[in-house]
Amino acid sequence: MRALVVDHSSPGHLSLTDVPSPRPAAHEALVRVEAVSLNFGEVHGATRPEIPDGTVLGWDAAGVVVQAAADGSGPAEGDKVVTLGETGWAELRAVPAAMLGTAPKDADPGALSTVPVAGLSALHVLRRMGSLLGRRVMVTGASGGVGRYAVQLAARAGAHVVAISRSPAQADVLRALGAREVHPEPAAVQQRVDAVLDNVGGQHLVDAFASLSAGGSLFNVGRSSEVDVVLPPDALMGDEGRHDRSIRTFFLLGDPTIDFSADLTWLAGEIAAGRLDPGISWRGPWTRHFDAVEILLDRRLHGKAVLDLK
Numbered sequence: 001m002r003a004l005v006v007d008h009s010s011p012g013h014l015s016l017t018d019v020p021s022p023r024p025a026a027h028e029a030l031v032r033v034e035a036v037s038l039n040f041g042e043v044h045g046a047t048r049p050e051i052p053d054g055t056v057l058g059w060d061a062a063g064v065v066v067q068a069a070a071d072g073s074g075p076a077e078g079d080k081v082v083t084l085g086e087t088g089w090a091e092l093r094a095v096p097a098a099m100l101g102t103a104p105k106d107a108d109p110g111a112l113s114t115v116p117v118a119g120l121s122a123l124h125v126l127r128r129m130g131s132l133l134g135r136r137v138m139v140t141g142a143s144g145g146v147g148r149y150a151v152q153l154a155a156r157a158g159a160h161v162v163a164i165s166r167s168p169a170q171a172d173v174l175r176a177l178g179a180r181e182v183h184p185e186p187a188a189v190q191q192r193v194d195a196v197l198d199n200v201g202g203q204h205l206v207d208a209f210a211s212l213s214a215g216g217s218l219f220n221v222g223r224s225s226e227v228d229v230v231l232p233p234d235a236l237m238g239d240e241g242r243h244d245r246s247i248r249t250f251f252l253l254g255d256p257t258i259d260f261s262a263d264l265t266w267l268a269g270e271i272a273a274g275r276l277d278p279g280i281s282w283r284g285p286w287t288r289h290f291d292a293v294e295i296l297l298d299r300r301l302h303g304k305a306v307l308d309l310k
Helices: 040-045 113-130 145-156 168-177 202-210 261-272 287-296
Strands: 003-005 014-018 029-038 060-067 082-084 092-097 100-103 136-140 161-162 181-183 194-198 212-220 246-250 278-287 306-307
Touching: 003 060, 003 168, 029 040, 029 082, 029 287, 060 092, 082 092, 092 100, 100 261, 113 145, 113 161, 113 194, 113 212, 136 145, 136 202, 145 161, 145 168, 145 194, 161 202, 168 181, 168 212, 181 212, 194 202, 202 212, 278 287
Parallel strands: 136 161, 136 194, 161 181, 194 212, 212 246, 278 306
Antiparallel strands: 003 014, 029 060, 029 092, 029 306, 060 082, 082 100
8 A cells, every 4th residue: 555654865754655554453444544634743753863764654534444343343344434543644544443433424534634633632621621611711822733623612612712823814713713812822811711721832831821710720732832841930829819720731642541432423523514614724635745744844834734645
């Protein structure tokens, strides 16, 4: 089969080549991939010299089951699916039932492919915040993949969403997705918030944490700023209404026992019904992967990049 593999001699450190087809285990379905979406972390990871040439990356992919799991788990042959895994940038991938969600047959595979990392991360962090009805929730990096989903899902849960985006052009877009306020940076927010989903790290995290009300939590999902977090001496003080605040880490696959199938199926259905906007801002055939990688690494992409394999 063809796959997009790490190639440190090529532009973007990726190239299309032939690799062996996967041999699914008894609990895995074999999926013919129709579209994949790219995340900054994996694209940036491909540039790291310690990742050997020939490695197949890619967390997010959507396609059709061509061979159901031998143990009877998961979707049936012919089902359209959205999948989470580690080797998605290939024509075929073997996926366990816990990492598969079914989708309507007429759903756009490109839109579905944006769901796994971004949609699941947003959904699971927001759930950890508890009830959001009437609460002020800040989302930093709101115009990115996780951020866009977080804005939409938090707004639907009844939150007053405070979106942070350094791109002025994204303000109207974020308001249309459900944000009640849009600011260029957390320091510009005047009223305290109850919870934060932080995709940026660095000074954004410092200022977002300072904006938390008593008992509030900041969940750090991403570190796109790639700079150190340096807290001033009084940042952890608990006086003046700042008591019981916390900073919490997050890793989507931190618990290997989690079954994501129901959440993937629900998110896929919301995408197919038009109730969630996948935020695709670049799309093209996977033969043009370098174009997508370039804008991702240059941080010129707001939303998701999708590669079609057909």
